[in-house]
Amino acid sequence: MAALKRVCRFNVWINPVFDERLRAEPDIDLQIGDLQGPEGALRALLEQAHVFHVSPARDELPRRWHVTDALLAECPNLLAVSSGGAGFDTVDAAACTRAGVAVVNQVGGNARSVAELAIGLMLAVSRKICVSDRLLRTQRGFSRESLMGHEIGGSTLGLVGIGHTGMAVAKIARGFDLRVLAYDPLLTAEEIRARGAEPVDRARMLAESDIVSVHCPLDDTTRGSFDAAAFAAMKPGALFITTARGGIHDEAALAEALTSGHLAGAGLDVWAPEPPTLGASLLALDTVVATYHTAGVTHEARRNVASWGADQIIGLLKGERPPRLVNPEVWPAVLARRARLFG
Incomplete structure (x- = not known):
C-alpha cells in the first residue's frame, strides 16, 4: 500500500471542489485544522504535512501561521506550500527556497474577476454611481446635473503591470475605446504590445493617463x-484605481491628492490594513469608491482557484512539476525529498 500523502489546510472558507478533488485521491489524507482550536493541534498537523495549503490573506490569517523560517523549522516533512490565491502574501518564498520547499500559487485563476472589478471601479468613480445611489436613498432636492460625471470612452488608461490581470483589463478596455498604455519593467516592449498595450516608461504613463490602474x-x-x-506626477483630474495590494499606495498621500483636487477620484479595493478603520480619511471622501478586497472574490474565481489548487497539489505529490511554481530552483531538491518520503 502506498504511503499516505498528507495535505493540511485550516478552516477558512474555500470552494468545496478543493476538498472533493483531494478526497477522491486514495493516497491523499486531507486534514483541516481549526483556527479557533488549540495551537498544539495545528502544530501537530503541520509537523506531519507534506503540503500546506495556506490562505493568502495576510490580515485574516494569524501571523503565527504565516509561512516563515520559524514555521518551516516546525514542518520537517513539508514538500510544498500552496497559496489559496494568485498572491502569496502570507508566504516568505525566500525562506521556503532556503528550506527546499516548493511554493505554488493560483495566478491567473481570478484574473477575469479582478479585471471586471477594475473596470467597474473606473465606471463607478467616473460616473459618480455610488454618490448617486447614496443620495437617492437618503435625500431629495438635488439635481441630476449635480451628479454629472464623465465617460471613460476615448480616455487614456495607464496600466501598472500587464500580467494575467492587466492583460484582461487591456482586453476589456478596448471595448470602451480606451487607449491603453502599460508600464511593466519585467516585460519587453514586444511582449507588452502583444498583450494589448503601448509600452511606456513610468513617467510617461503617469503624465499621460486619465486613469491609472495598478496590477x-x-x-x-x-x-x-x-x-x-x-500622485503629483499624475495628470490633473486623473483617476487612481487599484485592485493590486494595500501598501503599494500611500493612503495619506492619496487622500491629500484627492482633497486638494489634483486627482478627481479613486477606486480602491485594497487597503493597509484590511479592512481599513471606520475613521480612515479615504472613506470620508465622496470621490472614493471603496470595496473590501473583493475583486477576485466571485463564485467563478473562487471555484477556479480551488480547482487549480487541488489539481496542482495532486500532480505535485505524484512528482509532476507544478505549472505555477514560484521558486523553480527548488524543484530538483523537492523531487529528491519526495522520493525519500514515498519511494
Whole structure:
C-alpha cells in the first residue's frame, strides 16, 4: 500500500471542489485544522504535512501561521506550500527556497474577476454611481446635473503591470475605446504590445493617463511606490484605481491628492490594513469608491482557484512539476525529498 500523502489546510472558507478533488485521491489524507482550536493541534498537523495549503490573506490569517523560517523549522516533512490565491502574501518564498520547499500559487485563476472589478471601479468613480445611489436613498432636492460625471470612452488608461490581470483589463478596455498604455519593467516592449498595450516608461504613463490602474505585486520594488511624488506626477483630474495590494499606495498621500483636487477620484479595493478603520480619511471622501478586497472574490474565481489548487497539489505529490511554481530552483531538491518520503 502506498504511503499516505498528507495535505493540511485550516478552516477558512474555500470552494468545496478543493476538498472533493483531494478526497477522491486514495493516497491523499486531507486534514483541516481549526483556527479557533488549540495551537498544539495545528502544530501537530503541520509537523506531519507534506503540503500546506495556506490562505493568502495576510490580515485574516494569524501571523503565527504565516509561512516563515520559524514555521518551516516546525514542518520537517513539508514538500510544498500552496497559496489559496494568485498572491502569496502570507508566504516568505525566500525562506521556503532556503528550506527546499516548493511554493505554488493560483495566478491567473481570478484574473477575469479582478479585471471586471477594475473596470467597474473606473465606471463607478467616473460616473459618480455610488454618490448617486447614496443620495437617492437618503435625500431629495438635488439635481441630476449635480451628479454629472464623465465617460471613460476615448480616455487614456495607464496600466501598472500587464500580467494575467492587466492583460484582461487591456482586453476589456478596448471595448470602451480606451487607449491603453502599460508600464511593466519585467516585460519587453514586444511582449507588452502583444498583450494589448503601448509600452511606456513610468513617467510617461503617469503624465499621460486619465486613469491609472495598478496590477503589480507587492514586493520591495513596489511597496510605497505610489507616494505623494507619484500622485503629483499624475495628470490633473486623473483617476487612481487599484485592485493590486494595500501598501503599494500611500493612503495619506492619496487622500491629500484627492482633497486638494489634483486627482478627481479613486477606486480602491485594497487597503493597509484590511479592512481599513471606520475613521480612515479615504472613506470620508465622496470621490472614493471603496470595496473590501473583493475583486477576485466571485463564485467563478473562487471555484477556479480551488480547482487549480487541488489539481496542482495532486500532480505535485505524484512528482509532476507544478505549472505555477514560484521558486523553480527548488524543484530538483523537492523531487529528491519526495522520493525519500514515498519511494
